[in-house]
Amino acid sequence: MALQERITFDQTAAEARRDAARTAQMTAATSFAAEQQIARHLGGQFDGTVAHFGFWVPELLDHRVPDGDIFLEVLAPLQPLDLTTSHQEVTFERVLLPVVRLDAHCFSAVVGMQAGTRERVGDFYALAWRDADGAMHRVLDPLAASLPFGAMAPAELYDVAAMQAGRGDAGYFAERAGTSDTPSKFGPVSNILQIHVPTATAGGTLASLTRHYQRLAERVDRDLPMEPADQLFLGYDAVQLLPVEPTTVYETGPDFWEETASDDHIDVTLRRPDTTNWGYDVVISGMATVNPVLLETGRPDELVDLAAVLHGFPHRPKRLILDVVFGHADNQGLRALNGHFFAGPNMYGQNLDYQNPSVRAILLEMQRRKVDFGADGVRVDGAQDFKYWDSAAHRLVHDDEYLQSMADTVQQVAGTRYRPWFIFEDGRPWPEADWELSSSYRSVIETQRDDDVFQWGPLTFAHNTPFLYTFWLSKFWRIREMVENGSNWISGTSNHDTLRRGTQVNPKLNINTRLGSTEMDILDKAYDNPAVSMLTYAALPGVPMDFLNAMARVSWGFIRNQDDRYGVKVVAEEAISLKWQVDEYSYSIPSNFRRLKAFGFETRVELERFLEFLPALVEVTDYDLEDIVRLLNATDPALAAQPFDVQKLKQIARAWMDDMHEYCNVGNSLSGLDADQVGFSLRLREFRRARPWLTGNYGAGDHFDYVRPIDGRTLFAAQRTGPGGEQVYVVAHMEGNATADIDPLTLAVPGIGGTGWKLALSTPNIGSEYQGGPLVMKDSMAVLYTRQV
Numbered sequence: 001m002a003l004q005e006r007i008t009f010d011q012t013a014a015e016a017r018r019d020a021a022r023t024a025q026m027t028a029a030t031s032f033a034a035e036q037q038i039a040r041h042l043g044g045q046f047d048g049t050v051a052h053f054g055f056w057v058p059e060l061l062d063h064r065v066p067d068g069d070i071f072l073e074v075l076a077p078l079q080p081l082d083l084t085t086s087h088q089e090v091t092f093e094r095v096l097l098p099v100v101r102l103d104a105h106c107f108s109a110v111v112g113m114q115a116g117t118r119e120r121v122g123d124f125y126a127l128a129w130r131d132a133d134g135a136m137h138r139v140l141d142p143l144a145a146s147l148p149f150g151a152m153a154p155a156e157l158y159d160v161a162a163m164q165a166g167r168g169d170a171g172y173f174a175e176r177a178g179t180s181d182t183p184s185k186f187g188p189v190s191n192i193l194q195i196h197v198p199t200a201t202a203g204g205t206l207a208s209l210t211r212h213y214q215r216l217a218e219r220v221d222r223d224l225p226m227e228p229a230d231q232l233f234l235g236y237d238a239v240q241l242l243p244v245e246p247t248t249v250y251e252t253g254p255d256f257w258e259e260t261a262s263d264d265h266i267d268v269t270l271r272r273p274d275t276t277n278w279g280y281d282v283v284i285s286g287m288a289t290v291n292p293v294l295l296e297t298g299r300p301d302e303l304v305d306l307a308a309v310l311h312g313f314p315h316r317p318k319r320l321i322l323d324v325v326f327g328h329a330d331n332q333g334l335r336a337l338n339g340h341f342f343a344g345p346n347m348y349g350q351n352l353d354y355q356n357p358s359v360r361a362i363l364l365e366m367q368r369r370k371v372d373f374g375a376d377g378v379r380v381d382g383a384q385d386f387k388y389w390d391s392a393a394h395r396l397v398h399d400d401e402y403l404q405s406m407a408d409t410v411q412q413v414a415g416t417r418y419r420p421w422f423i424f425e426d427g428r429p430w431p432e433a434d435w436e437l438s439s440s441y442r443s444v445i446e447t448q449r450d451d452d453v454f455q456w457g458p459l460t461f462a463h464n465t466p467f468l469y470t471f472w473l474s475k476f477w478r479i480r481e482m483v484e485n486g487s488n489w490i491s492g493t494s495n496h497d498t499l500r501r502g503t504q505v506n507p508k509l510n511i512n513t514r515l516g517s518t519e520m521d522i523l524d525k526a527y528d529n530p531a532v533s534m535l536t537y538a539a540l541p542g543v544p545m546d547f548l549n550a551m552a553r554v555s556w557g558f559i560r561n562q563d564d565r566y567g568v569k570v571v572a573e574e575a576i577s578l579k580w581q582v583d584e585y586s587y588s589i590p591s592n593f594r595r596l597k598a599f600g601f602e603t604r605v606e607l608e609r610f611l612e613f614l615p616a617l618v619e620v621t622d623y624d625l626e627d628i629v630r631l632l633n634a635t636d637p638a639l640a641a642q643p644f645d646v647q648k649l650k651q652i653a654r655a656w657m658d659d660m661h662e663y664c665n666v667g668n669s670l671s672g673l674d675a676d677q678v679g680f681s682l683r684l685r686e687f688r689r690a691r692p693w694l695t696g697n698y699g700a701g702d703h704f705d706y707v708r709p710i711d712g713r714t715l716f717a718a719q720r721t722g723p724g725g726e727q728v729y730v731v732a733h734m735e736g737n738a739t740a741d742i743d744p745l746t747l748a749v750p751g752i753g754g755t756g757w758k759l760a761l762s763t764p765n766i767g768s769e770y771q772g773g774p775l776v777m778k779d780s781m782a783v784l785y786t787r788q789v
Helices: 011-027 031-039 058-062 160-165 170-175 206-221 301-311 357-371 400-408 476-488 496-502 519-527 530-539 567-574 577-581 584-588 594-598 604-620 625-633 646-663 675-689
Strands: 043-046 050-056 070-077 087-097 100-102 105-111 124-130 136-139 192-195 238-241 257-261 265-271 319-324 342-345 350-352 377-380 387-390 395-398 411-413 416-419 421-424 454-456 489-491 543-547 703-706 713-721 726-736 758-762 782-788
Touching: 011 031, 011 050, 011 100, 011 105, 031 357, 043 160, 050 124, 070 105, 160 301, 170 301, 170 416, 206 301, 238 377, 301 319, 319 357, 357 400, 377 400, 400 421, 476 489, 476 703, 489 543, 496 519, 496 543, 519 577, 530 675, 530 713, 530 726, 530 782, 543 675, 567 604, 567 646, 577 604, 584 604, 594 646, 604 625, 625 646, 675 758
Parallel strands: 192 238, 192 543, 238 319, 319 377, 377 421, 421 454, 454 489
Antiparallel strands: 043 050, 050 105, 070 087, 070 124, 087 265, 100 105, 124 136, 257 265, 342 350, 387 395, 411 416, 703 713, 713 726, 726 782, 758 782
């Protein structure tokens, strides 16, 4: 049946949505409260019979567009769509239906539209308007439930109710339901594994990650032996995904949806989204759904499936934490959203206008819908960036009320109403010059109403480099803060930010060469360090977090291949990471860096020489690509890949990003994992999970300090006593000279006197034969004792 015959405009339903919006505007306590009610009805929503649509379009008021020139555009493919193919040419039927309008809001309702499900692709839609010259324009849905071709394309109507009804973890949520009208409150976990979906498995999708956890769950349930590649993922109470929202698209194309339109149909070239990105380059539009790049099937159900598998993990369910980015938008957001969403440029792209009641309400509604995929917790990226201009005070002010609104948002999944656990990354006054000295890392903790709100702690925030000599002693004042006030901090030194910062350190600085004989070895052992793990898991308060790429000792960096204008500059900034993450052997593997090799960089030496020139030329030419090309072509002896032109230079930059993305895949490292180190880390995680009291701050009888005299080393000693009388004692050699032959139990540490101590764990570099007594402690060695008092 033709689309024109299949669908009809439901004026009564559309007017009911408009009238509800008018009632909200007239009766709500504040304009923000009214917009919150209206936002619940924005986007495309399917109730089983009627498809409802709502748009906030103040730009149509700006353009003085009359009601008769505004339409709901419905698109239906004439041929079946296959969301798993890379390229297809499809003709869509196109029908324009009426809308009803209330100031900056437009509503429509349609009977007969096909909603997408796990098994089928639905009809597509957008808002359309006609200008005075008769040209048509399109407004995309920022609250879409499904965006198979990204945030810059029409949305798919999706049956969210069917997706939720089919989830496999309804029992998990039922067990956590509240006993009254008050929503349940989900609290902290014992530890977290941070995962970048595209590099976590060879498949690089949510479905691939789900299958991996299904396999692990089956093996755990059957009590089967675990290889190091399995142990890497075990022992964690929660999985935190780097952002899974739609990100930027290719700056100069091709777009994933490119069309030629006529009155009743459009011919569309469709490309499967295939960008690479670390997740944080969001355009805000589409935040309520899942990045199609991460979807093997093109169906958002994949995120629900992952939540269900984690929640059903045997013996101890795992929680899902989503990382959300509402503190900024990439400049491409200006293409996806109307200008009223933004408050001006910043270092990342655009500030968002949190003081606009409609924007504020829509952002919170995006968050609510996203977390309803089944998340137990939310990590808020860059909370210090949520600011607005106080015109009376003539300064930017942190919008802590908005952060509180984020934490107050109530979710509903499988009939259970709850409020998730919240983690805020907030280093204010960052980016002020003195932020490393003056940040308390407690600004949000101290202003939020809930006592279980967490922040990233000082060893977790971005700029930590634990492979520089004196790092640990110079950070001792921060560690003291963690000991005294760290119960609500995320702890640990390995995450997506710190590992990337480590790859940008000049190797000529005062590097701790005791960590390894090569830069790669040093970097790996700095961010997957047994003594640091012992400190984090057995001695410090808070909730430890590990980054999968660091624990797998695989590479990581600033990964995004969408840039055209600044792509070469970004690669110049990342060039130093070659020294830290790629050696001659790794580069020589045929499957590695195949695109760069095709350009002529057949050896690492050739690529390194090019990357030595590039950053210097970017600086001296003030990033003039024509001048950079001219100077590169003038080098003597000639560089590999000569001659260069601007387009070729951009292509090389793209090749670097694509090759590094493949090189950073965790699957590349699994066969070479150190079984002793991986097994030790798992036992340490299990030790922490069995002692939840370690999350709390130190008590009056506990002790943490460095051993004196220093004698060219940093040796930490920690003693803690739990509520049941168990004592934990840790000695960790963080850096510097080896000790003399010492017995850790004879050190002058308050509270360790007496007998009963038993060795619970020692780092693999000590050796399995050590069962206690004197030993020579060297860099990265640590011992852990327990006793009952």
